Amino acid sequence: MGVAPDGPRSPFGLREIVRFRRDPLGFVSDNARRYGDLVSFRLGRGAAYQVNHPDLVRELLVTHGVDHARGPVMQRARTLMGTGLLTADDPLHAEQRRKLQPLFHRDRIAEYAQTIDAAARAAADDWRDDEPIDVRAAMLQLSLDIVGRSLFGTNLKNDGRRIAEAVNTSLPMLMDAVFLPWSDRLLRLPLPPMRRFRGAMADLDDVIDRIVREAEGANGADTCGIAGWLLQTGSGAAWRRQVRDECVTFLLAGHETVANALTFALLLVATHAAAADRIAAEAEGARACPPADRFERLSYTRAVLAESMRLYPPVWILARTLKTASTIGGHPVAPGDVIFVSQWVVQRDARFFADPLRFVPERFLESTVPKHAYFPFGAGSRQCIGEGFAWMEGTLALAEFVGRWRLSLVSEATPRLTASVTLRPAAPVRIRVTTRRAAPR
Numbered sequence: 001m002g003v004a005p006d007g008p009r010s011p012f013g014l015r016e017i018v019r020f021r022r023d024p025l026g027f028v029s030d031n032a033r034r035y036g037d038l039v040s041f042r043l044g045r046g047a048a049y050q051v052n053h054p055d056l057v058r059e060l061l062v063t064h065g066v067d068h069a070r071g072p073v074m075q076r077a078r079t080l081m082g083t084g085l086l087t088a089d090d091p092l093h094a095e096q097r098r099k100l101q102p103l104f105h106r107d108r109i110a111e112y113a114q115t116i117d118a119a120a121r122a123a124a125d126d127w128r129d130d131e132p133i134d135v136r137a138a139m140l141q142l143s144l145d146i147v148g149r150s151l152f153g154t155n156l157k158n159d160g161r162r163i164a165e166a167v168n169t170s171l172p173m174l175m176d177a178v179f180l181p182w183s184d185r186l187l188r189l190p191l192p193p194m195r196r197f198r199g200a201m202a203d204l205d206d207v208i209d210r211i212v213r214e215a216e217g218a219n220g221a222d223t224c225g226i227a228g229w230l231l232q233t234g235s236g237a238a239w240r241r242q243v244r245d246e247c248v249t250f251l252l253a254g255h256e257t258v259a260n261a262l263t264f265a266l267l268l269v270a271t272h273a274a275a276a277d278r279i280a281a282e283a284e285g286a287r288a289c290p291p292a293d294r295f296e297r298l299s300y301t302r303a304v305l306a307e308s309m310r311l312y313p314p315v316w317i318l319a320r321t322l323k324t325a326s327t328i329g330g331h332p333v334a335p336g337d338v339i340f341v342s343q344w345v346v347q348r349d350a351r352f353f354a355d356p357l358r359f360v361p362e363r364f365l366e367s368t369v370p371k372h373a374y375f376p377f378g379a380g381s382r383q384c385i386g387e388g389f390a391w392m393e394g395t396l397a398l399a400e401f402v403g404r405w406r407l408s409l410v411s412e413a414t415p416r417l418t419a420s421v422t423l424r425p426a427a428p429v430r431i432r433v434t435t436r437r438a439a440p441r
Contacts, residue, residue, distance in 0.1 A: 004040040005049070005331055007031065013042030024419045028317065028342045032349075038329045047337045049328060052345050054352065054372035056329050057379065060339055061318070062372075064326060065380035066090055071319020071338060073421060080201055082241065084249030085385060096246065097385060099233055103151070103226060109388045112150045113291035116393050119146045120400040127433050132410050135266050135429040139259040139397075140164055146393055147255045152211050152247070153225040159207045166200035167256050208247045212240065226250055250386070257314040258390050260424045261376075264312035265305050265398055267415065268359050270407035270431050275304055275361060280436055283403030294399070295392055301399045302391065303364035309376040311359065313343035316423040318378060344423070347374055405433040 008016050008031065019027045020043070028050060031039045037053040051060055060068075069075075074087045081087050085096050102108065123142045127133060141160055148156030156163070215227035230243045269276045279301050286297040322337045333339065348356045352373035353363065363369060377384040384390070401407075410430040418426045 004047075005038040005329075006035045007040040007050075008035075009041070013044055013048075016041045017043055025316070025344055025417065028340070028345050029348075032342075032345045038331060043338065047334065048340065049331075049333065049337065050340045050342070050345075051328060052342075052349070054346065054370050057341055057346060057372040057375060059328060060320060060341055061375070061378060061382070062380040065320075065382060067323060067326060068320035068339075069323050071321055071340070073319060075321070077421070080204070081248045081252065082245030084245040084247075086249045086253055090381075093382065096242075099230065100226070100246070100385060103229055104385050104389060106388065109392055110292035112389060113295060113392055113396065115150045116146050116396050117291035117294075117400070119149065120397040123397075124400050124404045127405060129434050130432060132430045132432045135431050136259060136263040136425060137428070139262040139266075140255065142397065143255040143259040143262070143393070147251065150389075151225045151250055151254060152227060154211055154214060156207070156251075162203040163207060163251070163255075166204045167252060169196050169200040204248055204251070205244075208244050208251065211247055212243055253384075254386055254389075257422055258393055260312075260314040260422055261305065261309050261390070261394055262397055263425060263429055265308035265394070266401065266407060266431060267409065267413075267425075267429050268308050268311070269304065269398075269402055270409040271413050272359055275359070276402050276407060279304060279399060279402040283399040284437070286399070287403070291396060292392075295395055298395050298399050299365065300361065301402075302395045303361040305391070305394045305398055306364040306374075306376075307359060307361040310347045310353070310374060311357070312417075312423060313347060313376045314422050314424075315376065315378070316344040316419055317342040343376055344419075347376075349373070402436075404435070404437050406436045408432045408434070 008019075010016060016027070031041070031050050032052040037051065037056060039050040039052070041048050041050075051057065069089045070087060078087045083092060085093065085100065088096060119142060123138065123145075141157070144156050144160050144163060148154050212227050212231075215225075215231055218228060227243055227247055230246060231240075234242070269279065282298055282300050286294040289297060317340055319338055319340045322333055322335050322339070324335055326333055328339055347353070350356045352370050354360075372379060377387040377390070408431065410432050411428065415429060416426040418424050
C-alpha cells in the first residue's frame, strides 16, 4: 500500500473518534491546517482520508464518483430515510434520479416560483414592527410550507412541530451512530434516546403515509407532486415503500437545508447594512416582474445567498466509501476505506478565496470562484437534484424579507454552531425587524 499520507495518529483512532464527535468542525479544520491536502487517519478499525483541494474534490466526486458507495452517515441514515435518492447507491440511485428529474426541470422550477413567492409574502406579512424574530424557526416553517405545496401538493403546516421534532431528534443521532459499533442494534434498545429516535421515525411515517394515501386517492395525479409522479411509474407494496423513502428524503433534505441557508443569510445581512440596502434596491427594481422572471434579475441577492453558503454550508461534509481498490491523489486506497471532503474547509481556504472569513458577496458576481472550490450542493452524478429549486426558493425569499424589512441582529453576530448531518446555529438566531416598505396590497 505504500506510505500513508500524514495525519493524526492514536491507537485504533480512538482519539480521532473522540475529537470528531466533540468538535467536528475543529477536527477537519485542524487536519487541513496541519497535514495539507490529503490527510489519513483511522476511525476504529477502518482507514479514513480527508481531501482538502479542489482537484481532489473533482477526483472524488466527479471522476470516480460512480465507483464509490455512500459514506457511513448516509448508510446509517437508511434507518430513517430508507433507500431514497440521498442514501441509495447505484444502480438504484441512477434509476430513481432519472424518474424524478422531470420534476426539477428548469421549466417546472419556474412554475414553483409562484408558490415560493406566495409563501414568502405570507411569512413576511406575519412579522411585526420592533418584534424579535426567531429566524430559524420562521425559516423552517416557511420552507416546510413551500416543500409541502410545491413538491407534495399538500399543506404541511399542521405537521410542522412533529417534523421539526423528528429532524432535531434523528439527525444528531445518525451522526453519533457513525462512531458507535453495532449502531443498528443500539437503535433498537429500550433506552430513552433510542425511544425518542423511534418515535421520530413513527411521526415521519405518519406524515408520509398521509401524503402517499392522498396521492393514491387522486390516482397519482400530477398535482400530488413527488408521490403522485412516482405512483404512476410502479405498483405493489415494494414500490409503495420506495415512494415512501423518496418522500421522506425530499421532506427532510428539501426543507431543513434551505431553512439553515436562509437563517445564516439573514444573520449576515442583518450585520451588513450595505448588503441589505443593495438587496432591497434590487428587490424593488424587480418587484413588478413575475416571480420566475424576478429570480433572473436578483443577481446580487443570489450572490449574497451564495456567499452565505460558502461561509456556512448547510451540508458541511460529504463522505464516500470505496467499493473497490482505487487511488486518491495518487495514493492507493482499499475497499471499505472512507474518504471525507468538507465544504467548511475548502470553501474557507485562503488559496481559493481571498480574505476567506470576510463576507464578500461580490466575489460571486465576478466569476472568479475556482471550480470545485465551491460545492454546497455536492458535485458529479450525485449533485443535489433540487439545487435549482433551492436557489429559486432562497433567492426569492431573501429578496422578499430584506425588501420589506430592515433587520437588526439581537443575538450574537458569530453564532455557535452545531455540525451533525447539517450545519445549523446551536442557539436561536433572533433578529428585530422594522418596516422598510409597506406590505403590498
